[in-house]
Amino acid sequence: MHNKTLAELSAGIKSGEFSSEELTLSYIQRIQKLDGQLNSFITVTEKLALQQARAADKRIAAGQADALTGVPLAHKDIFCTDGVRTSCGSKMLDNFIAPYDASVVSRFKQAGMVTLGKTNMDEFAMGSSNETSFYGAVKNPWDLDTVPGGSSGGSAAAVAARLVPAATGTDTGGSIRQPAALTGITGLKPTYGRVSRYGMIAFASSLDQAGPMTRTAEDAALMLNVMAGFDERDSTSMDRAVPDYTAELNQDLKGLKIGLPKEYFGEGLDAGVAKAVEAAIEEYKKLGAEVVEISLPNTGLSVPTYYVVAPAECSSNLSRFDGVRFGYRCEDPKDLEDLYKRSRGEGFGDEVKRRILVGAYALSAGYYDAYYLKAQKLRRLISDDFTKAFEQVDVIMGPTSPSVAFKRGERSDDPVSMYLSDIFTIAANLAGLPGMSVPAGFAGKLPVGLQIIGNYFEESRLLNVAHQYQQVTDWHTRAPEEFK
Amino acid sequence: MSLDKADVVKIAHLARIAIDEEMIPEYTNNLSGILELVEQMNAVDTDAVAPMAHPLDMVQRLREDQVSEENQRDKFQEISPKVENGLFLVPQVIE
Structure with a gap:
């Protein structure tokens, strides 16, 4: 059951193959059995989850199910959850029981999804390795001595280890995409303003954006369908129609123009990462895409x-x-x-x-x-680089992270070397653009992520581009040996 | 730019954060390292560039001045470190 995607789980519940309660219980048992090795959860809400699952089963029986009703997920512990501790990975909030739900959380509740718990994270989302959490480091299921990335490292490790079928994350400088890359899952940071920030504990308000962390692009589309939309309680939420993000998944990629920024393939990029990303781009050529070299000079x-x-x-x-x-x-x-x-x-x-x-x-x-x-002036120049690039190309591709998962402790004493691990992801936040990371092979035994950056509000195209790649590759189906 | 210990003590006061005396040299080093990284910004002339405060050009939304939230004082005070008679308690401020 735990190897099924959200789409498959939803179909299984609706056809009566298993109930939401059975599914929820099986995930809770898996978390109890395996999370001791990973530390990906701060709080497991098993009682609440089973209540929600039973309610979902009733709703399904009454014929009132939405697309994801009864399917479990976990929330990064940065999202306020009414009546449940919301720690943000900090001693500061260790005793904080949120008195209300974040908009993202209430949207998933309304959709009838089941919350398994709250995932570990770098303290206040400040980190790229999940080593700054008050609740201890999270381990990468592909190699327990390495980091899962951060700051949404708990969500990433839990999805990669099949402890949850999907999780929420937040991305201020790469905190969805970089851990997705380091754990071999799919992560999407939407356009700034697409998903409400209400009830999401603020780090840097002009950069913070929530998004889905899943195994497949199709699942990310299903999650974004629930998450995206206007919210009057967030003053920077965009009042703009939300498309069905699954609608364009199956379009072919003939004639797609992919920009490869030369700055993303230079010095400092690990050879194994470069090789995997180049191979992914070859796959896109086979799918009919054209590749154009571009420059983002202020990278x-x-x-x-x-x-x-x-x-x-x-x-x-x-x-x-x-x-x-x-x-x-x-x-x-x-x-x-x-x-x-x-x-x-x-x-x-x-x-x-x-x-x-x-x-x-x-x-x-x-x-x-x-x-x-x-x-702020440089931010304008960085943003202008992208505006110019998108006059020429449809999407931009490159590595998500310059290296694969690094060893715990390797960079934790040197803040500046840690900061440089986000060199390819930060620009999309400064510009406010949507970006994804998609599993694109391995360097040694560790996963490599391909980053895809799109123009404003073009999440549908990003998901389409990622989904088409996942139709001809199987990297996104690989599971770490001990968590199969 | 390199900071000295006195700078760190001053900034920590501005941010209302107590830092142990023995940790100050480490903070001084780390913060100086971060500011050195940040100073790479000076390589570019930005005199003619308009600052960008926000990724999307948008104006502040306005709404009618109506009460939209219900009073949840008791619920909010349940999670407070110290309350009495509906008030949040802090050490005496006025002698």
């Missing part, structure tokens, strides 16, 4: 720009964690300032504190123009 500036914009916004967003109304409070504060300082000093981990400090510095008197304003 190298995306990491420095991001590490001003994201910390600046994070220092502002995380000022709400002050030990007063919710979250962690230090013992015996001697005055209000001591309460703020020690609650924050003790409640946040090192990486979160570093980023808050960088942001506070960049926004402080006398430095704003040199850092934040400068970064």
